[in-house]
Amino acid sequence: MKKHNFSAGPCILPEEVLQKASEAILNFNDDDLSLLEISHRSKPFVDVMENARCLALELLGLENKGYKALFLHGGASTQFLMVAYNLLNKKAAYLNTGTWSSKAIKEAKLFGDSIEVASSKDKGFSYIPKGYEMPKGVDYFHCTSNNTIYGTQMKSFPKTSVSMICDMSSDIFSRQLDFSKFDLIYAGAQKNMGPAGTTLVVIKEDILGKVERQIPSMLNYQVHLEKESMFNTPPVFPVYVSMLTLEWLKKLGGIEFIEKVNNQKASLLYTEIDRNPLFKGYANKEDRSIMNATFNLVDNKLQATFDTMWKEAHINGLNGHRSVGGYRASMYNALPLYSVQALVDVMQELERKG
Structure with missing residues (x-):
């Protein structure tokens, strides 16, 4: 009997996903090779990557709306850095609702002024701040939709004229939202989508190319978009399992x-x-x-x-x-x-x- 798995991450996965993934480890696509052995440049895996990216946009209702999906390395922690590297010119607004948003604020300070518009630290991050004002002239607003450590979740999001960036690592694909309100969403796979090792980034292309600094290739969203998540060797197994999980979710409804x-x-x-x-x-x-x-x-x-x-x-x-x-x-x-x-x-x- 399998245990009732309430682990915060890596997450529980659907039984049929585990079964298909285990079969692929032994023999992927009946090609007498393991998924772990095939070339990431081979057509079978390129098809997996393309399917995973398309499924993410489809489930979020962002097809044909100027968004692209990426599967990258480094977890959400690298996204704390990449968001600021690619989008922060002078100052950005951050909502502090816990450990992960605090870490994102820390990384943003390396690139500009990260303004904390509100925080729930005063009560141990046991609530979501409300009624805060958006500073003028910020490059973007960043928030964390769900906080695994403290068990809080944003039920609504502020109306703002600036780009809204959201860390959805622990509640991605779990509830209906108007995802077009967000210009960039990122989520580590290991909370609600797949095993540790890859991170989903959904980005509206027109927000890029506006910072003056030079960005290293591995941290540049535009490079990864141009190469369709294949700039360097992708995390093959986590992407494949994430694709299976998205297929499972689509089949359910x-x-x-x-x-x-x-x-x-x-x-x-x-x-x-x-x-x-x-x-x-x-x-x-x-x-x-x-x-x-x-x-x-x-x-x-x-x-x-x-x-x-x-x-x-x-x-x-x-x-x-x-x-x-x-x-x-x-x-x-x-x-x-x-x-x-x-x-x-x-x-x-x-x-x-x-």
């Missing part, structure tokens, strides 16, 4: 379908957290993430008992991030509803014992 499932899962768990007197949620209710539910025991004396119970129930990855503690249940697209029910059952059993 796309983002519209999976959002309903994700809302069911989140509602089931948050209802129990609020009902059960032994638990309390970490994030403000109005800002709770549907991907990452963070919560604590009211009485830490129950920790050893609870930890033993959920592990015996074949549950994995429930410990909170080391900087916050407590518990974190990551409910990415591929996590089935019955896994959330298994966790709720353990929480209710703890209450009965208590």
